[in-house]
Amino acid sequence: MSAYTRLLLACVGLASLIGCSEPKQDSNIRSQGFVYCGQDTPTTFNPQLIDGGLTADTLxxxxxxRLLLLDPVSHQPLPSLAKSWTVSDDGLIYRFTLREGVEFQSTDWFKPTRQFNAQDVVFSFKRVIDLRHPFHNVSGGRYPWFESQGFSNLIENVEMVDMHTVEFSLTRPDNAFLSNLATTYAVIHSQEYANNVLRAGKPNQLDMQPIGTGPFSFDKYSPNDHIRLNNHPDYWQGKAPMEQVVFDIATRGTGTLAKLLSQECDVLSSPVASQLPVISADEDFELIAQTGMNVAFLAIDNEQPELKDARVRKAINHAINRENLLNSVYYGTGTQAKSILPPMSWAYNHDSQALDYDPAQALSLLKQAGYDKNLNLTLWVPLEPRPYNPSPRKTAELIQADLNAVGVQVDIVTQDTVSRLSTISKSNSDLVLTGWIADNGDPDNFLRPLLSCDAKMAGLNVANWCDLNFDNLLELASRTTKLHQRLNYYHLAQDILDQEVPIIPLAHGVHFQVHHQSLNGLKMSPFGTRSFSTVYRGED
Structure with missing residues (x-):
């Protein structure tokens, strides 16, 4: 059955859904590959330039x-483009031996003349950390994930030892450095391609028509419609079974569930929790779940006059009924959050003194602070479901009702997505409903990019909170080689968060993914990103 015919049937069978239109997808997509459903329209295809979304999570x-990958179970770094590495005794020099025989992708607009080597690694990281690099200011010159990690201050130099050896020199020891090199943001570009587009006067092409060494190459991007990737035949780990992958990002016409049920899409990531019973009852689809390293939280703008008072922040925390959120939004699939770290983190503080639901105490604290039924706040809410929050609008409405019950009036402002780089008016962003999916298994990956002073200076700390004692504990934890000391420092850092309440952890979500039963080899990761290099289609 053609894609067009399936869509017509979907429009007839799902009469409540309106606005169906003719898809622009080729009719043979399903015979050559698969369609991935999502509604995130990328602004770039270079993950170095963003801090989340479809590009970072999947594309x-x-x-x-990357140089390294992460073991999904142990969370320890594994070889990838770097086949081995050594670390100096003082923890300041990391030397990587690179894999040989790795081919870059060949496209209509670029034909590589050489294989991957150390020049590409140096280029990829120098662009981020060197203000004088010819590509540093291209495409806006912001590198949010790296900025929030303080990478420019951490890495003193990146240099090529020989064509297959590269060395990183650090300004201080950092226990999370290897894990950070394995994140989805630490990708390797082609220096040869960069030089070509720079000579042509089109440096932005590096980010909008990317070239990498991955299993699929970029082919076409039609904004608000679709993204097409083609198989990389010379992929160093072996050619992927699928000839192409199409990302359906159309916002017109039917919703993602309707597209899935009518087989317009083969894969749907992060279905809304209320959709799970419908999906589970359909034998054409397989629903899989992954316990995620994630957290949904309410960021409080600590620079707003009313919210500088810790009593007000604690009152807001006491007012929120997390159990109600779990029942009404997560349908029992999530877990209540007491910390920004998920319980599966080795640094999670099981003796946390986090505040519990207590509306009476919330009323008392508000009265003490002088805000007895006269506090009005604005809550910014993204509409896009995420693994840590399957229904943001509903979450916001429940929080609104909880706060209204203790005399706090909340105005909800929605937008498609709210990222740390969103343009949010400082006079109108009291609360932001957001969350985080870990890029690796190190606790530093939650604490530093979200709440450090570096992240605030970079404009990426949504809570606008900076505590030097908290930062000092993170610094001590990154330097020590003794695990029990690291654990103690992270517990102390969490104690500060419990006392100061710069953010309010809400829940840890389960990441669901559904796919047509004919697809095999789809993997999930606790860090949200996964390769499609092993996906193949069996019998329908």
Whole structure:
């Protein structure tokens, strides 16, 4: 059955859904590959330039490789483009031996003349950390994930030892450095391609028509419609079974569930929790779940006059009924959050003194602070479901009702997505409903990019909170080689968060993914990103 015919049937069978239109997808997509459903329209295809979304979560793993990968179980770094590495005794020098025989993708607009080597690694990281690099200011010159990690201050130099050896020199020891090199943001670009587009006067092409060494190459991008990736025949780990992958990002016509049920899409990531019973009852689809390293939280703008008072922040925390959120939004699939770290983190503080639901105490604290039924706040809410929050609008409405019950009036402002780089008016962003999916298994990956002073200076700390004692504990934890000391420092850092309440952890979500039963080899990761290099289609 053609894609067009299936869509017509979907429009007839799902009469409540309106606005169906003719898809622009080729009729043979399903015979050559598969369609991935999502509604995130990328602004770039270079994950270095963003801090989340479809590019970072899914596209990057198809187009690019990194020096290292992370074991999904142990969370320890594994070889990838770097086949081995050594670390100096003082923890300041990391030397990587690179894999040989790795081919870059060949496209209509670029034909590589050489294989991957150390020049590409130096280029990829120098662009981020060197203000004088010719590509540093291209495409806006912001590198949010790296900025929030303080990478420019951490890495003193990146240099090529020989064509297959590269060395990183650090300004201080950092226990999370290897894990950070395995994140979806630490991708490797082609220096040869960069030089070509720079000579042509089109440096932005590096980010909008990317070239990597991954299993699929970029082919076409039609904004608000679709993204097409083609198989990379010379992929160093072996050619992927699928000839192409199409990302359906159309916002017109039917919703993602309707597209899935009518087989317009083969894969749907992060279905809304209320859709799970419908999906589970359909034998054509397989629903899989992954316990995620994630957290949904309410960021409080600590620079707003009313919210500088810790009593007000604690009152807001006491007012929110997390159990109600779990029942009404997560349908029992999530877990209540007491910390920004998920319980599966080795640094999670099981003796946390986090505040519990207590509306009476919330009323008392508000009265003490002088805000007895006269506090009005604005809550910014993204509409896009995420693994840590399957229904943001509903979450916001429940929080609104909880706060109204203790005399706090909340105005909800929605937008498609709210990222740390969103333009949010400082006079109108009291609360932001957001969350985080870990890029690796190190606790530093939650604490530093979200709440450090570096992240605030970079404009990426949504809570606008900076505590030097908290930062000092993170610094001590990154330097020590003794695990029990690291654990103690992270517990102390969490104690500060419990006392100061710069953010309010809400829940840890389960990441669901559904796919047509004919697809095999789809993997999930606790870090949200996964490669499609092993996906193949069996019998329908």
């Amino acid at each position: 990057a793993a198809q187009i690019f490789d």
